[in-house]
Amino acid sequence: MNSASSKLNRRDFAKATCLAGAALAASAAGSTPGQPAARQVRVGVIGCGSVSNAYLPDLVKSPFARVVSLCDIRPERARRQAERFGVERHYPDLAAMLGGEPFELLVNLTDMQRHEEINRRAIEAGKHVWSEKPIANSPSAGRELLRMANRRGVRLWGAPITVQSPQFAFMAGALAAGRLGRIAAAHAEYGHEGPDWSAFFYEEGGGSMPDLGVYNLTSLTGLLGPAKHVAALVNIVTPERVVGDKGRITVTEEDNAMLLLDHGDGVLSHVQSGFNYFNPHGHDGNRETRHTLTVVGSHGFMGLVGYDWGPLGVDLATKDSPKLERHATDAQGYRWEQGASLAAECLATGKELLVTPEHALHVLEIIVAARESSATGRRVAVDSGFKWPVIA
Numbered sequence: 001m002n003s004a005s006s007k008l009n010r011r012d013f014a015k016a017t018c019l020a021g022a023a024l025a026a027s028a029a030g031s032t033p034g035q036p037a038a039r040q041v042r043v044g045v046i047g048c049g050s051v052s053n054a055y056l057p058d059l060v061k062s063p064f065a066r067v068v069s070l071c072d073i074r075p076e077r078a079r080r081q082a083e084r085f086g087v088e089r090h091y092p093d094l095a096a097m098l099g100g101e102p103f104e105l106l107v108n109l110t111d112m113q114r115h116e117e118i119n120r121r122a123i124e125a126g127k128h129v130w131s132e133k134p135i136a137n138s139p140s141a142g143r144e145l146l147r148m149a150n151r152r153g154v155r156l157w158g159a160p161i162t163v164q165s166p167q168f169a170f171m172a173g174a175l176a177a178g179r180l181g182r183i184a185a186a187h188a189e190y191g192h193e194g195p196d197w198s199a200f201f202y203e204e205g206g207g208s209m210p211d212l213g214v215y216n217l218t219s220l221t222g223l224l225g226p227a228k229h230v231a232a233l234v235n236i237v238t239p240e241r242v243v244g245d246k247g248r249i250t251v252t253e254e255d256n257a258m259l260l261l262d263h264g265d266g267v268l269s270h271v272q273s274g275f276n277y278f279n280p281h282g283h284d285g286n287r288e289t290r291h292t293l294t295v296v297g298s299h300g301f302m303g304l305v306g307y308d309w310g311p312l313g314v315d316l317a318t319k320d321s322p323k324l325e326r327h328a329t330d331a332q333g334y335r336w337e338q339g340a341s342l343a344a345e346c347l348a349t350g351k352e353l354l355v356t357p358e359h360a361l362h363v364l365e366i367i368v369a370a371r372e373s374s375a376t377g378r379r380v381a382v383d384s385g386f387k388w389p390v391i392a
């Protein structure tokens with residue numbers, strides 16, 4: 001692993017997002033002049049590590065959110081982010097946070113393995129939840145969380161939000177309009193050299209599929225419909241790593257994955273993800289200009305420019321217009337880190353998201369099925385579904 005370059009990339013990424021956050025915190029959330037102020041949903045954020053440097057700048061500038069408390073079991077992290085983003089309260093554990101400053105929406109940015117328990121306790125306490133991926137450690141536990149949320153009358157959402165991008169909308173619209181003819185196949189890939197700050201990415205409940213493959217799986221199932229069967233090979237390429245929080249660790253979860261999905265009606269797709277991929281851009285999605293997701297049919301081809309979580313456009317060629325032409329180059333305000341802000345907007349205004357918990361649980365079921373397929377050498381049926389097509 002080229003740790004020097006990945007550290008540099010991550011440091012640059014964190015620095016850029018932190019500076020942006022400080023500037024935004026200084027300007028504070030507010031309404032457009034002349035417009036009535038939006039209702040601000042009171043937000044508590046748990047987990048003040050790397051990704052909080054991306055979420056908090058977005059949340060503090062959202063007219064629909066007011067971040068009232070932060071929490072981290074490493075209290076110095078919660079304190080530091082509270083000072084940086086002007087948040088009044090910070091707590092060293094969830095119980096203290098739930099018993100402290102009142103809030104409505106919990107934003108869960110903790111280790112992947114901790115999401116399920118924290119989401120459950122928040123729902124039990126009557127909070128809406130925006131969770132980083134995965135929503136739960138297993139599809140059955142996730143379904144139970146969703147049932148609990150429905151019973152309690154609170155909302156549950158999970159990252160990622162790739163289906164909210166205008167590039168996804170363009171692709172979904174082109175497919176629905178039949179511009180590619182009879183769809184046959186799709187491919188998507190995402191990888192880098194792996195995070196070097198926390199061990200959880202490599203421990204049970206982590207892995208490259210729930211951390212990285214999850215973006216492509218969300219996009220491809222969003223475009224092509226729920227998967228009916230999964231066949232996969234997964235393995236561990238780098239059995240030992242050195243990470244910031246624990247030093248040298250043994251990798252126990254896959255860091256290299258290839259999945260084949262059968263979407264029914266003859267449509268097949270392929271997703272690959274891994275923590276061992278040369279990637280000169282590290283975390284900087286804007287600098288990736290390759291097609292990382294492609295769809296082909298009898299009448300045309302589409303290639304998504306850049307990553308599906310931070311896309312730059314869509315190249316389209318059809319029998320009628322066979323030269324690749326670029327479309328949907330305007331982000332229209334979309335940013336991958338705005339999921340919690342969109343959840344707050346939904347709670348404040350009733351404006352629904354295209355992101356659904358059922359879709360997140362379907363993707364989680366695919367990941368579990370992929371592991372089973374690789375272990376048994378068999379293709380595995382996937383039962384769950386979600387509202388599709390994913391079109392506004």
Ligand SMILES: NC(=O)c1ccc[n+]([C@@H]2O[C@H](COP(=O)([O-])OP(=O)(O)OC[C@H]3O[C@@H](n4cnc5c(N)ncnc54)[C@H](O)[C@@H]3O)[C@@H](O)[C@H]2O)c1
Nearest residue numbers: 047048049050051072073074109110111112114132133198
């Ligand atoms: N870092 C990124 O660029 C990035 C991007 C997208 C999504 N994510 C996702 O965000 C999540 C967090 O990733 P990260 O990179 O920020 O990890 P991180 O290790 O940098 O941060 C996680 C934080 O959660 C805290 N935490 C863990 N258990 C807790 C608990 N029970 N109560 C309170 N705090 C607790 C840890 O102390 C740590 O500060 C993961 O699900 C990851 O997949 C990360």
